[in-house]
Amino acid sequence: MKKILYTLALAVTFWSCKTGSTGAAKSNTVEVNINLTDVKDDKVLVTVTPPAIKTDEIVYSIPKTVPGTYSTDNYGKYSEDFKAFDAKGNPLTVKRIDDNSWSISNAKTLKKITYLVNDTFDTEKGTGFGNDDVFSPAGTNIDAGKNFMVNTHGFVGYFQDKLDVPYKVTITHPETLWGATSMTDEDASNTSDVFKTPRYAVLVENPIMYAKPDYTTFNVNGMDILIAVYSPTGKYTAESITPEMKTMMTAQKNFLGPVNATKKYSVLVYLSSMAKDDAHGFGALEHPTATTVVLPESMPKEKLVETMKDVVSHEFFHIVTPLTIHSKEIQFFDYNAPKMSEHLWMYEGVTEYFANLFQINQGLIDEAEFYTRIADKIEQAKQLNDTMSFTVMSKNVLEQPYKDQYLNVYQKGALIGMCIDIIIREKSNGERGILDLMHKLSNEYGVEKPFNDDELFAKITSLTYPEVGEFLNKYVAGTTPIPYDFYLAKVGVGKATEKKAGNPFIKGQIPNITIDKATKEIAVRPESESIEFFKNLNLKGGDKILTVNNKSYNLDNIYDLITESENWKDNDPITLKIKRGTKEETIKGTVKLPFEEAETFKVVDPSKEKLRNAWLKG
Numbered sequence: 097m098k099k100i101l102y103t104l105a106l107a108v109t110f111w112s113c114k115t116g117s118t119g120a121a122k123s124n125t126v127e128v129n130i131n132l133t134d135v136k137d138d139k140v141l142v143t144v145t146p147p148a149i150k151t152d153e154i155v156y157s158i159p160k161t162v163p164g165t166y167s168t169d170n171y172g173k174y175s176e177d178f179k180a181f182d183a184k185g186n187p188l189t190v191k192r193i194d195d196n197s198w199s200i201s202n203a204k205t206l207k208k209i210t211y212l213v214n215d216t217f218d219t220e221k222g223t224g225f226g227n228d229d230v231f232s233p234a235g236t237n238i239d240a241g242k243n244f245m246v247n248t249h250g251f252v253g254y255f256q257d258k259l260d261v262p263y264k265v266t267i268t269h270p271e272t273l274w275g276a277t278s279m280t281d282e283d284a285s286n287t288s289d290v291f292k293t294p295r296y297a298v299l300v301e302n303p304i305m306y307a308k309p310d311y312t313t314f315n316v317n318g319m320d321i322l323i324a325v326y327s328p329t330g331k332y333t334a335e336s337i338t339p340e341m342k343t344m345m346t347a348q349k350n351f352l353g354p355v356n357a358t359k360k361y362s363v364l365v366y367l368s369s370m371a372k373d374d375a376h377g378f379g380a381l382e383h384p385t386a387t388t389v390v391l392p393e394s395m396p397k398e399k400l401v402e403t404m405k406d407v408v409s410h411e412f413f414h415i416v417t418p419l420t421i422h423s424k425e426i427q428f429f430d431y432n433a434p435k436m437s438e439h440l441w442m443y444e445g446v447t448e449y450f451a452n453l454f455q456i457n458q459g460l461i462d463e464a465e466f467y468t469r470i471a472d473k474i475e476q477a478k479q480l481n482d483t484m485s486f487t488v489m490s491k492n493v494l495e496q497p498y499k500d501q502y503l504n505v506y507q508k509g510a511l512i513g514m515c516i517d518i519i520i521r522e523k524s525n526g527e528r529g530i531l532d533l534m535h536k537l538s539n540e541y542g543v544e545k546p547f548n549d550d551e552l553f554a555k556i557t558s559l560t561y562p563e564v565g566e567f568l569n570k571y572v573a574g575t576t577p578i579p580y581d582f583y584l585a586k587v588g589v590g591k592a593t594e595k596k597a598g599n600p601f602i603k604g605q606i607p608n609i610t611i612d613k614a615t616k617e618i619a620v621r622p623e624s625e626s627i628e629f630f631k632n633l634n635l636k637g638g639d640k641i642l643t644v645n646n647k648s649y650n651l652d653n654i655y656d657l658i659t660e661s662e663n664w665k666d667n668d669p670i671t672l673k674i675k676r677g678t679k680e681e682t683i684k685g686t687v688k689l690p691f692e693e694a695e696t697f698k699v700v701d702p703s704k705e706k707l708r709n710a711w712l713k714g
Contacts, residue, residue: 124148125262126296128252132269132306133287135240139176139212142251146206147261154203158253159431160196162234162300164381164414166436166493166502169230171216171250172196178211196253196432213251214238218373232377232390237366241270243326244306245366247388254296254431263299265291269306276311276324277304278362278385297429301383305364312338317349322362328369331393332400337365340401341408347458348412351450353535358415362386363408367393370655382411384419394656396663405460410451418443421537427546438549440490441572445509446530449517452510456712463712467589467697468596470514474580475695477507482577486512512572515583516564518711522586523561526710533560587711588704589697596694597666600629601658603690609654612640616651617675632688633672640675664689 127145134141146154158172173195180188180198182205189201200206216235237245252265267289269275275289279302283290293299307326312334314321323341325334341363362385368375370392380389387408391400418426418437425437437443456466481501486508492498517530536559541547547555553573557565571578584590601609608624611617622637624630635641641649649657664670668687673680699708 125264126255126258128263128265130246130251130265130267132244132267132273135238138218138238138240139214140238140244140251142175142211142213144209144252146209146255147258149203149206149255151203152201154200154206155193155197155256156200156209156253157197157256157432159249159300161431161434161494162249163418163426163429165231165234166440167231167499168494169234170195171230172253174214174216174219174236174250175211176214178209180209181207183207215245216250217245217375220374220376229377231379231381232366232368232375233379233381233388235375235377237375241272242307242328243366244269244273244304245364245388246275246304246306248302248304249300249431252296252299259297260295263291263293263296265293265299267291267304267306272308273306274309274311275304275306276322276362276364277302278322278360278383279304300431301386303364303383303386303388305366305388310334314338314342316342316346319349319358320360321345322360323365324362325365325367327367327393329393332367332397334365336397337401337404341404344405344409344460345412347460348409348454351454351457351531352413352416353531358385360385361412363389365389365391365404367391369393370653372652376655380407380411382414382419384415387411392655392659394653395659399659399662405455406451409454410448413447413450413454414443416450416534416538417446420543421534421541422546423549423552424546425549427544434494436491436493438487438491439552440493440505441486441509441512442552444505445511446513446534448506448510449513450531453514453517453712457714463699464696466712467592468594468694470511470584471694471696473507473510477504477511480504480507482508483575485573485575487573508578511578511580515567515571515578515580518583518586519563519567520560521707521711521714523563526707526714529711529714584697585701586704587708588699588701589708590700592696592698593693594696595691597689597691599658599661600627600664600687600690601661609641611651611654615640617642618649618651618654618657628688628690633670633683633685635672635674635683636676638676641672642675642680643671643673645671 124147126147129143131141158175160170161168178190178192178198180190180200182188188206191199193199215238216230217232217237220229220232234247235245236247236250237243267275268287269289271286279291281289282292293302305324305326310333311322311324323334323338325332325337327333364386366375366389368390375390378391380387389404389407391403395403423437423439425435452466452469455461456463480503484501489498489501493502513530520533521529533556540555553565553568556568570576581591601607608621608627610619610621612619617640620630620635620637620639625637643649644657664687666687666689670685670687672683674683
């Protein structure tokens, strides 16, 4: 996601384990074939050969929820025509238990199951947040001959009580398409790929994107990086965004130090056309050795790269937590009856904090930009429930009213990380910070050693200072709002104001335009006439905006208009075709962006320079 998080168990060495060729070994493997060559009605055939089954009945399930999405998505509801057969090809009795599970009778005779998979991109109606859409980076795409986004949890399920059985997945695909993934293809053919994993959890954490080959590779401090891009019109290529990605990921590795030893990392970038049947949930989803990214292709290059920096850096830092440091709820994740951990403040919040801190630490942004980001997070956190216990919200995030507060993990969660960082810096005279704490926790626990949820605060306190434990209990487990000014004052930073350019079409969550439902035309809201952008162009309430700079817009591509306007500068020339009443006219003028006073922070106490530098640069 930036909506993100994940389970994990994944030594890269496990991924290359070979399944034996004896009958006994084969009987203990789930073999899967995904046919991307013969797509019918936008559906893909999946065939599963089970391991040896010793019960009269067996349940096959596709996940309801996968780690890191914090939502109930019911991936099984995208599968249909589920059938089971014995060795002679006779059908076995199958009963669909719910959206995600099927019960198979006479299971001892089960030879194979087949089913058809629809993709999730076709079903999206909004942004993936606050509605029932599957978040696009966790979703699936089936575009025959062009692109397949194979998030494996959307295609492959598991047999009850057999999550730890090895998987062998064979994917047949057109010769023109290449599968980008961190897994190793054990088939030399140009039309078939074979991937093996030691258990289902490792398979789920390895997405594959099939498209016309467009990728780059480079090495950063011993880690091989793969950048693969699918751009439907060819507007962007992997090569066009690689320099910025290499700079960013080099800075991240330098910031992290020795905390991670991952040998290969893949960034799979899907750029949406924004068509009705394409992805609309933008952001990224992390995995132990990969990130899936979905963004609109219409984004200007500068905005695309800037967004990539934010979302990919967030996902990459999940290497620390929860991929290395995590609770038993994550280690032993139940895909169809998930129990959530209390510690989203760490999994998502500290990760988001690192995604911003490393940029000032490594000189990618200046102090003013960093303070603006902190101020924005404080402002966004104010829009959510500031008195809700963060641990209670985290534990119950799949349910209301907690579900609606999830986005606060990227706002208040990051600010929690900041405050803990400042406390540790102050108590250690600048010698240590929250990254040092994460190093210690990764040494204490690790990929295969989870912690107990209710013991983490005590462990953190023992590794740091009593003041950190007091903060966690009062402001994270408790319901007291955090006094951010108090903690920022410790490093000599206080409130300030700045003039900030806004978007002419939307302010926060409030749009300045509306839609004529009958015609899908974009119209100026009457109350928006006084906004500088509309006033300067003499636009009136009710005016229909037909084209901007010779490009037509309506409800179907309104996101394109808003996205492209993010790149406008004050006094840029602009040409609009509008309809006022029944008459069309062309208006030429210049862009006047709305500016408003916004809170930020600045240095107010130079005497704290040493501690502040340790915080930002240490």
